[in-house]
Amino acid sequence: MSEIQQQIDQVVKSNDVVLFMKGTPQMPQCGFSSQVVQILDYVGVDYKSVNVLANEDVRNGIKEYSNWPTIPQLYVKGEFLGGCDIVREMFQAGELSDHLAQAGVATAPQTQS
Numbered sequence: 001m002s003e004i005q006q007q008i009d010q011v012v013k014s015n016d017v018v019l020f021m022k023g024t025p026q027m028p029q030c031g032f033s034s035q036v037v038q039i040l041d042y043v044g045v046d047y048k049s050v051n052v053l054a055n056e057d058v059r060n061g062i063k064e065y066s067n068w069p070t071i072p073q074l075y076v077k078g079e080f081l082g083g084c085d086i087v088r089e090m091f092q093a094g095e096l097s098d099h100l101a102q103a104g105v106a107t108a109p110q111t112q113s
Helices: 003-014 031-043 056-066 084-092 095-102
Strands: 017-021 048-051 073-076 079-082
Touching: 003 056, 017 031, 031 084, 031 095, 079 084, 084 095
Parallel strands: 017 048
Antiparallel strands: 017 073, 073 079
16 A cells, blocks of 8 residues: 555544545535535534545546545545535435434534524
8 A cells, every 4th residue: 555545544544534535624626525515514514524635646536546536535434425416416315414323423414494
């Protein structure tokens, strides 16, 4: 495993929920990353974000690490969950909150006012 792979592995395994994305949660740099941030914020889960645009090695390394060609990428308890389409489909089906709960990750869903 390369040095960058080891760094990625350390981040994935030392945080319950990690989102590798383009930009930051406060300023996403692509629509797909923005959608996943909105979903995670909506379900109320704490997560670590990694801006792949800040480091080309991480940007390429995460694709190799997951064997998944696109970004964003979401990890829960060290397991690759998927990209934007998968996360969105799981959210719409109610499966994302269930998956987080089964993994022991606390959520605080937003309520409509």
